[in-house]
Amino acid sequence: MPKINCPNCKKIFFYQSIKDLPTFPFCSERCKLIDLGAWLDEKYRIEEPISPEALSRIEKKGGENG
Template structure:
């Protein structure tokens, strides 16, 4: 059986089909993480968005 740490609180959690909150230990920890995403506390690195009007059409 695989055991992981809850991303929110660090508690050890069994990774099984019966654990409906995996990788979190509880619904509370899952909601805390969702709230952090909603408040933009987490970011995914990437370049600035490209405006399609700034990109020349192919073949020019």
Template sequence: MIRGKCPTCGRAFEGPGLDALPHFPFCSERCRLVDLGRWIDGDYSIPGPPAPEPPIVPPGDEADE
């Protein structure tokens, strides 16, 4: 028996196995898509120093290929 709590809405759920829980660890397709949207919108992030800005290359200074 698998029991859990949806990380999006907090609803408790349970099932006999992962086959019975197609959206695990979420309770529904809706909660799974809400979580995906949060990732896409940048609501979740991993803390750390900001990434350095890429160097600006003036036009005409690019290497010839």
């Protein structure tokens, strides 16, 4: 029987067929949702408001000509 590590909880579990495992490669629907939620959370965290300092740097870059 093939075995697999759940990417979320690292639990090793066995499966007979991927068809029988709609949450593949996760062990459960819960782990699938947790992993997806963590991914989305991280994505939102990367996006931060632009600071005035960064803005002025962009303006300077655009004004320079050679």
